[in-house]
Amino acid sequence: MPQPPIYLDHAATTPVRPEVLEAMLPYFSAKFGNASSTHRWGREARAATDAARERIAACLGAEPDEICLTSGGTEADNLAVLGGWRVQQGLGRPGIVTTPIEHKAVLASAHQAAREGGEERLIAVDASGVINLDSARRHIRDDVAVVSVMWVNNETGVIQPVAELAAMAKAAGAVFHTDAVQAFGKLPVDARSIPFDFLSVSGHKFGAPKSIGAVYVRRGTALAPLFFGGTQDRGRRPGTENVPMAVALATAMELALTEREATCARLRALRDRLQASLLACVPGLVVHGCAPERVPHMLHLSVPGTDSESMLMALDLQGVAASSGSACQSGSVTPSQVLSAMGVAEDLASAAVRMSLGSLTTGEQIDRVVAVFPDVVRSARAMAGSFG
Numbered sequence: 001m002p003q004p005p006i007y008l009d010h011a012a013t014t015p016v017r018p019e020v021l022e023a024m025l026p027y028f029s030a031k032f033g034n035a036s037s038t039h040r041w042g043r044e045a046r047a048a049t050d051a052a053r054e055r056i057a058a059c060l061g062a063e064p065d066e067i068c069l070t071s072g073g074t075e076a077d078n079l080a081v082l083g084g085w086r087v088q089q090g091l092g093r094p095g096i097v098t099t100p101i102e103h104k105a106v107l108a109s110a111h112q113a114a115r116e117g118g119e120e121r122l123i124a125v126d127a128s129g130v131i132n133l134d135s136a137r138r139h140i141r142d143d144v145a146v147v148s149v150m151w152v153n154n155e156t157g158v159i160q161p162v163a164e165l166a167a168m169a170k171a172a173g174a175v176f177h178t179d180a181v182q183a184f185g186k187l188p189v190d191a192r193s194i195p196f197d198f199l200s201v202s203g204h205k206f207g208a209p210k211s212i213g214a215v216y217v218r219r220g221t222a223l224a225p226l227f228f229g230g231t232q233d234r235g236r237r238p239g240t241e242n243v244p245m246a247v248a249l250a251t252a253m254e255l256a257l258t259e260r261e262a263t264c265a266r267l268r269a270l271r272d273r274l275q276a277s278l279l280a281c282v283p284g285l286v287v288h289g290c291a292p293e294r295v296p297h298m299l300h301l302s303v304p305g306t307d308s309e310s311m312l313m314a315l316d317l318q319g320v321a322a323s324s325g326s327a328c329q330s331g332s333v334t335p336s337q338v339l340s341a342m343g344v345a346e347d348l349a350s351a352a353v354r355m356s357l358g359s360l361t362t363g364e365q366i367d368r369v370v371a372v373f374p375d376v377v378r379s380a381r382a383m384a385g386s387f388g
């Protein structure tokens with residue numbers, strides 16, 4: 001009898017949690033009002049979004065007026081990086097400092113700033129996958145508008161030194177943004193403990209639907225909006241509020257926080273077992289970014305003599321869903337920019353496979369992945385040979 005498939009791609013997206021779905025459903029039909037209307041339907045919708053905003057703020061250690069709801073992590077990153085830069089550069093600060101390991105949403109926003117006259121600078125990355133603080137110090141000068149460095153890398157899971165970077169940015173008079181999309185629910189994410197100006201999260205990475213996210217905007221930090229047309233969200237993000245999605249995000253965030261420590265302990269044990277077993281059964285297997293601090297649910301590896309596509313295909317034939325790293329890059333043959341920045345040789349970088357564990361992952365699944373892995377490597381090597 002065929003075994004049920006195994007989903008090891010929780011860093012790409014997660015299923016909507018039943019509690020989240022249940023909480024949001026009434027706001028599609030029975031409670032469908034427009035939060036800007038003054039009648040009872042509108043007041044009901046306003047009360048629901050206000051309450052959701054308060055809960056989201058509480059989950060981030062922020063105030064409700066510091067939360068701007070967006071269509072997801074990508075928009076949150078665009079709003080912070082480009083919206084923040086546009087304000088600052090008007091004050092004579094053209095610099096925008098980021099890293100080569102950011103999500104495309106940040107990198108492309110920085111490129112857009114460069115097209116508008118910005119000076120883009122990239123901080124160097126060490127072989128371990130951690131950005132280099134000396135390089136950061138050289139780049140973060142007093143002509144810099146925005147510094148944007150992710151909290152947790154979405155390919156390796158490596159945790160970045162955001163506290164040190166935020167302090168450097170502040171000392172230079174720049175605003176600091178962190179993409180916390182892969183950090184929320186795994187690390188304690190508190191907007192007050194570190195002087196963040198902007199911090200992005202995305203709901204679908206922890207049990208809310210796709211296309212809802214938020215950016216924390218510190219009180220007093222200015223932001224140029226990307227959209228125009230209304231006064232919603234203090235004009236920072238106009239458009240009729242998405243009430244069900246706001247409720248969903250608040251519910252998913254609270255659940256993720258309540259369960260964070262137990263989830264992390266469970267996933268760390270499973271990930272460490274998976275890593276140790278794969279290292280033991282495949283000679284030469286390389287784990288990327290395993291030396292420094294890493295979130296507990298991610299494993300990014302390369303098997304010499306294979307390539308990512310062959311590995312993913314061979315895993316898929318065994319019922320295992322993994323990724324080459326960033327979802328946006330799968331299907332393309334360019335090796336990961338993250339691994340290239342870490343100085344990983346091209347043949348290994350082009351063989352990268354990311355396994356990310358989550359709510360669906362069980363110990364029995366981990367054992368099955370370990371059991372089929374030698375066969376996966378054999379077929380991937382055969383495929384890689386036939387393509388090469």
Ligand SMILES: *Cc1c(COP(=O)(O)O)cnc(C)c1O
Nearest residue numbers: 072073074103154179181182202
């Ligand atoms: C998924 C992801 C994003 C994009 O979020 P969406 O909600 O899918 O637009 C941004 N940054 C990181 C690190 C991510 O993993």
